[in-house]
Amino acid sequence: MSRMIFVNLPVADLEKSMAFYQALGFTNNPHFTDETAACMVLSETIHVMLLTHAKWRTFTDRPIPPTDAxxxxxxxxxxxxxxxxxxxxxxxxxxxxxxxxxxxxxxxxxxxxxxxxxxxxxxxxxxxxxxxxxxxx
Known part of the structure; x- marks a missing residue:
């Protein structure tokens, strides 16, 4: 089995971020998408998990970087x-x-x-x- 990468990113507006990544050619995997997270697929091995800030905070207490960082x-x-x-x-x-x-x-x-x-x-x-x-x- 090929190794896969799931890049997890905190996002302020889930719908806006999903639309952005869809415009770049990513597709949505509805099996891993709900109102707090969306799995955007670029290839069989590259996935981006878009996580609302609330969902992100269930994984880490580290601060979310500002948009200019x-x-x-x-x-x-x-x-x-x-x-x-x-x-x-x-x-x-x-x-x-x-x-x-x-x-x-x-x-x-x-x-x-x-x-x-x-x-x-x-x-x-x-x-x-x-x-x-x-x-x-």
């Missing part, structure tokens, strides 16, 4: 440079913030960073491993 940057690979741009633009048009950091273009790798409505940072990137310069550590 970065606790982690989650990177998602894309099939092309164009797909990176589309994800970034889609985020900005659906309640998130596009281009929160300068775009990175190293020739063999290209990326954009965006934030969801709660400030969680995602980096969409494309990489061509065959084009990595031989002198790159």
């Amino acid at each position: 970065s606790e982690v940057m989650l990177a998602l690979s894309c099939e092309s440079r164009a797909a990176v741009d589309v994800m970034n633009e889609t985020a900005g048009a659906n309640g998130g913030t596009a281009d929160i950091n300068p775009r990175q273009d190293h020739g063999f790798m290209y990326s954009c960073a965006l934030a969801d409505p709660d400030g969680h940072v995602w980096e969409s990137f494309w990489m061509d491993p065959a084009a990595i310069p031989s002198d790159t550590p």
